[in-house]
Amino acid sequence: MASNNLSVLEALDSARTQWYHAKAIVIAGMGFFTDAYDLFCISTVSKLLGRLYYPYHHASGEPGKLPTRVNNAVIGVALVGTLTGQLVFGWLGDKLGRKKVYGITLLLMTLCAICSGLSFGYSPKAVIGTLCFFRFWLGFGIGGDYPLSATIMSEYANKSTRGAFIAAVFAMQGMGIIFAGLVSMTVSHLFLQANKAPSFEENSVLSVQPNADYAWRIVLMLGALPALLTYYWRIKMPETGRYTAVIEGNAKQAAADMGRVLDIEIQAEQEKLAAFKANNDYPLWSRKFLDRHGLHLIGTTTTWFLLDIAFYSQNLTQKDIFPVMGLTHKAKQVNALTEMFEISRAMFVIAMFGTFPGYWFTVAFIEKLGRFRIQLMGFFFMSVFMFIIGIKYKDLATKENRWIFSGLYGLTFFFANFGPNSTTFVLPAELFPTRVRSTCHAISAACGKAGAIVSAFGIQKYTLSGDKGKIKTAMIMLAVTNMLGFFFTFLVPETKGRSLEEISGEDGSKDKVEVQMRSVGDHEVEESHISYRSNA
Numbered sequence: 001m002a003s004n005n006l007s008v009l010e011a012l013d014s015a016r017t018q019w020y021h022a023k024a025i026v027i028a029g030m031g032f033f034t035d036a037y038d039l040f041c042i043s044t045v046s047k048l049l050g051r052l053y054y055p056y057h058h059a060s061g062e063p064g065k066l067p068t069r070v071n072n073a074v075i076g077v078a079l080v081g082t083l084t085g086q087l088v089f090g091w092l093g094d095k096l097g098r099k100k101v102y103g104i105t106l107l108l109m110t111l112c113a114i115c116s117g118l119s120f121g122y123s124p125k126a127v128i129g130t131l132c133f134f135r136f137w138l139g140f141g142i143g144g145d146y147p148l149s150a151t152i153m154s155e156y157a158n159k160s161t162r163g164a165f166i167a168a169v170f171a172m173q174g175m176g177i178i179f180a181g182l183v184s185m186t187v188s189h190l191f192l193q194a195n196k197a198p199s200f201e202e203n204s205v206l207s208v209q210p211n212a213d214y215a216w217r218i219v220l221m222l223g224a225l226p227a228l229l230t231y232y233w234r235i236k237m238p239e240t241g242r243y244t245a246v247i248e249g250n251a252k253q254a255a256a257d258m259g260r261v262l263d264i265e266i267q268a269e270q271e272k273l274a275a276f277k278a279n280n281d282y283p284l285w286s287r288k289f290l291d292r293h294g295l296h297l298i299g300t301t302t303t304w305f306l307l308d309i310a311f312y313s314q315n316l317t318q319k320d321i322f323p324v325m326g327l328t329h330k331a332k333q334v335n336a337l338t339e340m341f342e343i344s345r346a347m348f349v350i351a352m353f354g355t356f357p358g359y360w361f362t363v364a365f366i367e368k369l370g371r372f373r374i375q376l377m378g379f380f381f382m383s384v385f386m387f388i389i390g391i392k393y394k395d396l397a398t399k400e401n402r403w404i405f406s407g408l409y410g411l412t413f414f415f416a417n418f419g420p421n422s423t424t425f426v427l428p429a430e431l432f433p434t435r436v437r438s439t440c441h442a443i444s445a446a447c448g449k450a451g452a453i454v455s456a457f458g459i460q461k462y463t464l465s466g467d468k469g470k471i472k473t474a475m476i477m478l479a480v481t482n483m484l485g486f487f488f489t490f491l492v493p494e495t496k497g498r499s500l501e502e503i504s505g506e507d508g509s510k511d512k513v514e515v516q517m518r519s520v521g522d523h524e525v526e527e528s529h530i531s532y533r534s535n536a
Contacts, residue, residue, distance in 0.1 A: 006276055008241050008254045012262075013159040013499045020261045024156050025165055027237060028149040029172035030230040034109055035142045036176025037183075038223040039078055042135070043318070044184035044344045045216035046074055051336040052213055053124035063331050063339075070128060076456030077132045078139035079312070083449035085143020090442020094435060097243055098152050101144065103235040108141030110224040110231070117221030138223075143449070147442040150429035154437070155240035159499045163366040163426055170425045171359035174417065178356055181348030184219050188341040191215050195337070212336050242500070246280070246434040249273060280506045284436045292505055296431045297440060299491030301447040303375065304424040306485035308451035310382060310478045311416050313459040314409075321471065322346045327406065354410030358417025371423045372494040378419010379486035383479045385412045390475030397471070420485060424448065430495040433504040 050065035066074065085105075092101045112134045119131040149169055157165040191211055238261060244254035251273045282288040322328040327349075328342035362374060369377075385408050389396060396405040424444070432440040459474055493503075501507035 006245060006251060006272060008245050008251055008258065009499070009501055012156070012241055012258060015158050015262050017158065017161055018263055021157065021161075021165060023233075024153060024237070025168050027230060027233045028153050028169045030226050031106060031109075031145040031149055031234075032170060032172040033176040033179070034106075034113075034223060034227040034230075035145055036173040037180045037226070038109065038113055038138055038142060038176075038220075039082070040177050040347075041180040041184060041219050041223065042075060042078070044180060044340060044347060045219055046071060047331065047343065048212060048216050048336050048340045049074065049128070051339075052216075053127060063336070065331070066128075072457050073132050074128065074135070076453055078135040078142070079449050079452045079456055081136040081139025082143040082146075083139075083446045083453065085140035086146050086442045086446045086449065087143075088140075089144030090147035090438045090440075090445070093148050093151060093438030093442075094247070097239050097248075098148055098155075098438065099235075099237055099239040102148050102152070102237070103231060105141045105144035105148065106227045106231045106234060108144075109138060110227045112138035112141060113224035113227070114221050116223075117217035117219075119217075143445075146425070146445040147438045150425060150441050151438045152237070152240055154429035154500065155242040155434070159497060161367065162430065162500075163371060163496055164363050166426045166429055167359070167363045167366050167422050170422055171363055174351065174356040174359040177351045178348060181344045181346075181351055183222055184344035185341055185348055187215050187218050188337045188344060192337045192341065215337065215340065242434045245273060246277065246506075249277060276506070279508055280433055280435060284439060289433075289436070293432055293440075295491050296493070297443065299488060300424065300428045300431065300440075300444040302488040303379075303420060303485050303492065304428075304444050304448035305451040306481050306488065307379075307416070307420040307424055308448040309455050309459070309481050310386070310412075310485075311421050312452035313455035313474070313478055314413060314416070318347060318350065321409075327402065350406075350410055350413060354413035355417055358414040358419070359422060361414075361418040362422040365418075366422075366426070367496055370494045370496045371427055372489065372492065374418065375420045375423040375427075375489045375492070376486060378415045378417075378421070378423070379482050379489060381415040382412050382419065383482040383486065385409075385415070386475050386479035386482065390472050390479055393472035393475060420489075427492055427495065430500060430503055431492070433506050434500070 046066060050071070051063050054064040054066060054070075065071075089101055089105060115134040116131055116138060119127050119134065121127040121130050150166055153166045153169050154162055191214070195211060238257040239248075241254040241258040244257060245251045322343060323330050327346040328339070331339055334342065366374060389405070389408050389412075395401065396408070428441040428444040429437065459478070495503050499507070
């Protein structure tokens with residue numbers, strides 16, 4: 001490492017893995033557990049909302065359902081809030097400090113999860129409108145967790161395990177998705193038992209059980225619990241040593257904070273800090289930033305945008321694909337709570353055997369294979385399996401082939417998570433300088449949520465109808481999207497095994513390269529001039 005790097009940063013990079021690293025993973029990871037639960041539990045209850053608040057189609061024998069625009073709003077409004085929250089809290093994380101705004105996100109998530117379950121109104125539209133209002137602000141709090149958790153974990157970790165630690169934080173998203181299915185399945189089962197309602201009785205299909213309105217409210221409000229339990233530990237975390245030293249300019253405080261939570265000895269080196277800060281004092285949209293990191297930012301934003309179109313399309317529309325796959329009964333065959341139970345059960349199974357393992361494969365192999373290879377591999381196999389599903393959709397979407405369909409569908413989830421869904425979260429936390437790390441991660445994540453919004457308001461229209469031709473079209477579109485992500489990955493460099501300062505150029509290594517290149521250029525000009533005079 002370059003000699004002008006600060007001792008506090010070198011100590012963090014070389015520190016052995018300790019108990020506090022595991023504690024930080026849990027504290028940051030519980031935020032992502034809550035994020036995933038809150039974002040994806042809405043898929044398990046949205047059809048119940050349609051039966052409760054919108055009139056039944058007695059003429060067609062179909063139960064009530066949310067109109068397409070209303071369904072898109074209920075599903076997508078939290079994603080709009082998440083995008084906004086990412087940009088706001090990401091910027092605040094660089095301006096005010098990671099720790100100062102870290103607890104606010106959890107409080108906002110706790111309050112809005114409770115309020116979502118208490119949505120009120122004198123009419124169905126009023127209830128849904130109130131729900132959308134609170135879910136926007138719920139998403140706003142969730143958005144803050146992305147850049148802050150990734151940045152905090154990257155700045156705490158040592159360079160040999162940094163990728164695995166950041167990926168482990170993100171892997172808690174898989175746990176959140178599993179629990180969203182498990183909790184919804186348990187709640188709907190308990191209400192079915194309490195009502196003693198027959199699941200398949202012909203006359204009960206169009207009816208809604210008396211207490212069903214409580215079911216979706218309980219599911220949404222339970223999202224407040226993990227956030228509330230984690231709040232105390234989050235506010236007790238010290239500010240990261242990198243922020244305190246590099247941005248606040250207090251190397252002594254950084255050494256004291258990190259020495260208190262990690263078993264390492266750190267020299268303050270206050271006099272060396274001024275030179276380090278002067279070398280890295282350039283704004284986000286400066287020519288120097290664009291020369292060094294412009295292509296990196298294009299790479300992290302485009303790959304996350306393209307990935308989330310596919311990933312959220314899979315997660316948010318699976319409730320519409322399950323009946324086609326034969327994993328759930330059609331709406332007109334079951335009552336409201338049974339439909340909720342079956343959707344939740346199918347979501348739980350897919351998450352347990354497809355989604356969840358992929359996250360932890362990334363944790364296990366990211367330091368061996370590297371971020372770049374895992375991302376390329378994930379995009380490639382997602383494309384392959386989605387092309388197969390799309391091209392053969394009419395043959396696969398039958399009762400006889402439902403397990404083949406389920407296997408292929410599960411593999412797309414596996415390679416999303418043992419692939420770009422994890423690495424797009426890791427890379428922006430490593431590539432950019434300390435002064436703008438949280439902001440750049442926020443910009444990348446916000447582009448991802450823009451892709452999720454495209455899926456919520458665009459791709460869903462192909463799946464809501466249950467039409468096999470439209471679902472086939474959607475799958476082929478998503479396969480093409482993933483292949484584009486494969487090619488944009490080449491804009492992102494490998495980061496494994498290097499310090500954050502070496503990757504970003506904060507240690508002065510990039511300046512030395514630039515000086516050498518200028519020297520070589522000047523030398524070539526001089527030689528050319530001498531050659532010209534000699535020829536003359």
